[in-house]
Each structure stands twice: as structure tokens, then as C-alpha cells.
Amino acid sequence: MIVLDCKQGSDEWQEARLGIPTASRFDQIITPKTLKPSTSATRYLYELVAEELLGEPLDDAASDFMVRGTALEASAVSWYEFEAGLDTTEVGFCLRDDKLVGCSPDRLIGDHGGLEIKCPAPANHVMYLADNSKLVEKYRCQVQGGMWLCERAWWDLVSYHPTIAPVKVRVIRDEPFICALRECMGTFLERLEKARQKVKTLAA
Numbered sequence: 001m002i003v004l005d006c007k008q009g010s011d012e013w014q015e016a017r018l019g020i021p022t023a024s025r026f027d028q029i030i031t032p033k034t035l036k037p038s039t040s041a042t043r044y045l046y047e048l049v050a051e052e053l054l055g056e057p058l059d060d061a062a063s064d065f066m067v068r069g070t071a072l073e074a075s076a077v078s079w080y081e082f083e084a085g086l087d088t089t090e091v092g093f094c095l096r097d098d099k100l101v102g103c104s105p106d107r108l109i110g111d112h113g114g115l116e117i118k119c120p121a122p123a124n125h126v127m128y129l130a131d132n133s134k135l136v137e138k139y140r141c142q143v144q145g146g147m148w149l150c151e152r153a154w155w156d157l158v159s160y161h162p163t164i165a166p167v168k169v170r171v172i173r174d175e176p177f178i179c180a181l182r183e184c185m186g187t188f189l190e191r192l193e194k195a196r197q198k199v200k201t202l203a204a
Contacts, residue, residue: 001150006092008104011019016102019052019196023103023145026181029188032140035180043147045192047120050197074115076160077107083168084156088115096152103142103149106173114146114155125167128159132169135159141181143171148178 006012013200021044030037030045038044047058075156081088088107095102107115116139120128128135135157136143153172159167 002095002097002099004093004095008092013104014057016055016095017104018027019048020099021048021101021185021192023142023149025183026141026145026185030141030181030184032137035177040200041184041191045188045195047197048192051088052196053199053203056152066183069131072162073106074119075162076158076166077121078114079160079166080115080117080156080168081160083166086110086113093180096149101149101185103146105146106154107151108150109156112153114150114152115158116143116146116155117158117160120162122164125159125161125164126171128167129165132167134170136165136171137195140171142179144177145181147171147173152179174203 004012006016006017025044026159027042031039032122051058075086080086086109087111091105093104093110105114106117109115110151118139119134139157143157146152147155155170155171157171
């Protein structure tokens with residue numbers, strides 16, 4: 001794993017992510033229920049090629065919930081550290097050794113864990129509070145992808161709301177899922193490179 005020491009959301013962070021698949025979009029590469037390639041893979045592939053050609057992200061406009069999540073992150077981390085009795089480490093962007101795939105963990109924990117924080121709409125948060133398996137399933141690809149790339153054994157997933165009780169679930173590394181993800185990623189990267197070369201030739 002290669003860790004880039006940059007602030008998440010910064011220009012350096014945006015540049016590091018350009019044109020490569022990242023964990024928050026792994027559900028566009030693998031279908032979690034079947035462990036087969038996602039039907040959204042082709043569209044995502046061309047989004048990445050377009051980013052590289054443009055030299056800028058296609059999704060740079062932050063949604064209201066992304067802005068809200070960023071604003072609440074410090075409070076969520078403080079709550080988590082107190083609740084779990086653990087110290088966390090802020091990181092920038094984590095890359096596979098070949099620099100072809102990456103992720104941006106909210107925090108890493110010691111040598112074995114990680115943390116992902118979500119600040120969803122109130123109705124979704126209440127749904128996760130009533131049934132935390134829905135939270136785990138929603139972010140399965142991202143969380144297992146983070147464990148794969150960061151070489152971790154577990155990942156704590158938190159749904160946070162400032163006035164409703166937070167939800168915390170520990171997700172354990174799922175090796176069969178990660179093996180399937182690795183296989184789907186290999187196929188996706190081969191397709192991505194072919195598309196990249198073809199489009200570059202046509203756009204020259």
C-alpha cells in the first residue's frame with residue numbers, strides 16, 4: 001500500500017484520484033449479491049477515461065449530504081473514539097502498489113482496522129438504526145475494498161446523526177468477496193486500459 005500525505009478534498013487529492021477506480025465506486029465494478037461484474041462497469045470506465053482527458057473530476061460538485069458529512073466528520077470521529085476507546089489516524093489517499101486502484105479511508109486504526117463514517121438523511125439513518133445489516137450491505141463494496149487495499153482485518157462502519165443515536169457496526173474482512181472483487185477489478189482494469197488507448201488515439 002502507498003499512502004499519499006494529502007488532505008482529502010484538496011487539489012492534490014483530486015489529482016491523485018483522476019482516472020482510477022476508487023473504493024467508493026467499487027459497486028460500479030462488482031455486484032455484491034452475485035459477486036459478478038456490475039452492469040454499470042462500462043459507464044464508470046468511460047467516466048474515468050473522460051476524467052483523464054479533461055484533467056478534472058466529473059463529480060466535483062459536492063452534494064448537500066457530502067457537505068453535511070464533511071461538516072459533521074469531526075464530531076463523528078470524536079464520538080467514535082470515545083465510544084470505541086480507540087485512537088484513529090487521519091490519512092489522505094491510499095493506493096495499491098501499482099497505483100491503479102485507490103481509496104480514501106475516513107480513518108485508519110492501528111495496524112489492523114479502519115473507519116468509514118456516513119451521515120445520511122434522517123430517514124436512512126433511522127433505517128440503519130433499526131436494522132444495521134442494511135448499512136453493512138449498502139457499503140459492502142466500499143468497506144471490503146478498503147480492507148483489501150489497506151490490508152486490514154476489520155473496518156468499523158458508522159452512520160452518524162448529531163441528534164439521533166449513532167450506529168456502529170464492525171465489519172470483518174470477507175476473503176471470498178475480496179477475491180471476487182480482485183478478479184472483477186483485474187478485468188475492469190484491462191478494459192479501462194484498452195478504452196484509454198483507443199480514445200487517446202481517436203482524440204489525438
